[in-house]
Amino acid sequence: MPTPRQVAHAEAHARILEAGRRQLAEHGADGLSLRAVARDVGMVSSAVYRYVASRDDLLTALIIEAYDAVGSAVETAAAARTTPGRRFVRAAHAIRDWGRDHPHEYALLYGTPVPGYEAPESTIAPAARVPATLATLVAAAEAAGTLDPPAPSRIPRDLAGQLRSTVGQLGLNLSPAAMLALLHGWSAIYGFVSFELTGQLKGTFDPADAAAAYEFGAIARTVGFTDA
Amino acid sequence: MPTPRQVAHAEAHARILEAGRRQLAEHGADGLSLRAVARDVGMVSSAVYRYVASRDDLLTALIIEAYDAVGSAVETAAAARTTPGRRFVRAAHAIRDWGRDHPHEYALLYGTPVPGYEAPESTIAPAARVPATLATLVAAAEAAGTLDPPAPSRIPRDLAGQLRSTVGQLGLNLSPAAMLALLHGWSAIYGFVSFELTGQLKGTFDPADAAAAYEFGAIARTVGFTDA
DNA sequence: CACAAGTGAGAGCACTGCTCTTGATTTGCT
DNA sequence: AGCAAATCAAGAGCAGTGCTCTCACTTGTG
Incomplete structure (x- = not known):
């Protein structure tokens, strides 16, 4: 069973993915900035690195989607x-x-x-x-x-x-x-x-x-x- | 007849274009940075703007070429x-x-x-x-x-x-x-x-x-x- | 010779990806 | 319950970007 912490982690990850999706659709791959994603989900930029290894990592997830x-x-x-x-x-x-x-x-x-x-x-x-x-x-x-x-x-x-x-x-x-x-x-x-x-x-x-x-x-x- | 200054200007412009061409061929459009072009021709970045209105302007010239x-x-x-x-x-x-x-x-x-x-x-x-x-x-x-x-x-x-x-x-x-x-x-x-x-x-x-x-x-x- | 134009350098703004440290919080185990 | 470990958000900072503005200097011309 997933611990509450895992749930929260997964949710944050999902929110980041969703923000990335939105930003990708609006501004394109070049406009996909981790800092803007962070702003979107209400985090500071360094915090999103807890959920996503790098910008390329996020990009890969969106590409697969x-x-x-x-x-x-x-x-x-x-x-x-x-x-x-x-x-x-x-x-x-x-x-x-x-x-x-x-x-x-x-x-x-x-x-x-x-x-x-x-x-x-x-x-x-x-x-x-x-x-x-x-x-x-x-x-x-x-x-x-x-x-x-x-x-x-x-x-x-x-x-x-x-x-x-x-x-x-x-x-x-x-x-x-x-x-x-x-x-x-x-x-x-x-x-x-x-x-x-x-x-x-x-x-x-x-x-x-x-x-x-x-x-x-x-x-x-x-x-x-x-x-x- | 072109004044010496005009000649120098044209030459600097040409050198910038050439550096841009080289950089475009090596690193692609995204790697085409005015600062790197400036370094390449031995100028400081702000000086390049005497010869090229913007990065897009340089890009346009290279596209036409x-x-x-x-x-x-x-x-x-x-x-x-x-x-x-x-x-x-x-x-x-x-x-x-x-x-x-x-x-x-x-x-x-x-x-x-x-x-x-x-x-x-x-x-x-x-x-x-x-x-x-x-x-x-x-x-x-x-x-x-x-x-x-x-x-x-x-x-x-x-x-x-x-x-x-x-x-x-x-x-x-x-x-x-x-x-x-x-x-x-x-x-x-x-x-x-x-x-x-x-x-x-x-x-x-x-x-x-x-x-x-x-x-x-x-x-x-x-x-x-x-x-x- | 004097003056205006052209030139290059530097500082600075706002932005990017990413790293590292710091302090707070939460979790799970004893 | 207490405590150590894991996790987390935040901030500072580095190196890079495009671009603007100011300042000093050189150059060509009236």
């Missing part, structure tokens, strides 16, 4: 009861929607790495949820016979090895061609969403909703979904 | 004497190569916007060089009859307007389908390169050369180049 948030959003979208192709498009929209709702968190996960910050081991599992979800959809389509990925001409030996190893990591039944198509699809979705969120589309496709809807469909087609 | 650097690298690659499709692939490789050689500058241009920094007007023209170059290649292919972009099913009215307006900004002869394909191609290239540079490929396609070569070819094909 964010990975889980976007991961579960995408998984929910991908669980719709329709064809794999349509679920792929829905998943893409879920990524975009989450990113638009949480731009700073998106930047933290998928943007420029924070200088001096090295992502610890504990982040790689939650980070894999989104691409893993997309992979299951490709695999589902391939199993259902509704995937017609562009036939790769000739695959160099080292690339073939990477494809095999990655498919193995995913633990799915994916042909090399499908794996290549998945890589293309994921990076294309990532490219479009990051494009929009970093403001590169400003002045051309500014309200990017229509462009996104079209683009995600196009991506699904280039991946090879015949049921999108 | 970087846009011009990548822009000219891509333009050179796109000027090869071969088919538009192959030039498109070369241009993609040029973007990737430049990014790998200048990761911090790439992050500055295409990564997460620096918090609190608002890109001034003067950056938009050099920023447009890369997409404009890609656009000329698509237009060249379309003019040569070697472009077969995926036929867009139905384009919503607002997207059609954005397509027209963007084509107009580019000042090129591009069909709506080609413009859509260009958007797809540019964001896919951007996605893959950013993917690699932000370390998302680590553990799967880590030496990404083979994957990049394959992917850029695939992108060229999905854009519709029949001569790649």
